[in-house]
Amino acid sequence: xxxxxxxxxxxxxxxxxxxxxxxxxxxxxxxxxxxxxxxxxxxxxxxxxxxxxxxxxxxxxxxxxxxxx
Numbered sequence: 629x630x631x632x633x634x635x636x637x638x639x640x641x642x643x644x645x646x647x648x649x650x651x652x653x654x655x656x657x658x659x660x661x662x663x664x665x666x667x668x669x670x671x672x673x674x675x676x677x678x679x680x681x682x683x684x685x686x687x688x689x690x691x692x693x694x695x696x697x
Contacts, residue, residue: 653663
């Protein structure tokens with residue numbers, strides 16, 4: 629049950645950003661293909677940064693602690 633609730637919450641948060649963006653851009657007159665491409669690029673950059681932080685974050689924190697004492 630906990631997993632199902634966490635999955636539901638994660639999906640809701642993930643989709644909320646796209647739904648909000650769509651509502652804000654509705655009727656704006658901007659090219660939807662260009663906006664869609666920009667959104668895809670932003671999502672890929674954020675996911676890459678998140679994965680790098682998960683992968684290298686602990687090592688960077690250890691190095692900072694060693695340097696600062």
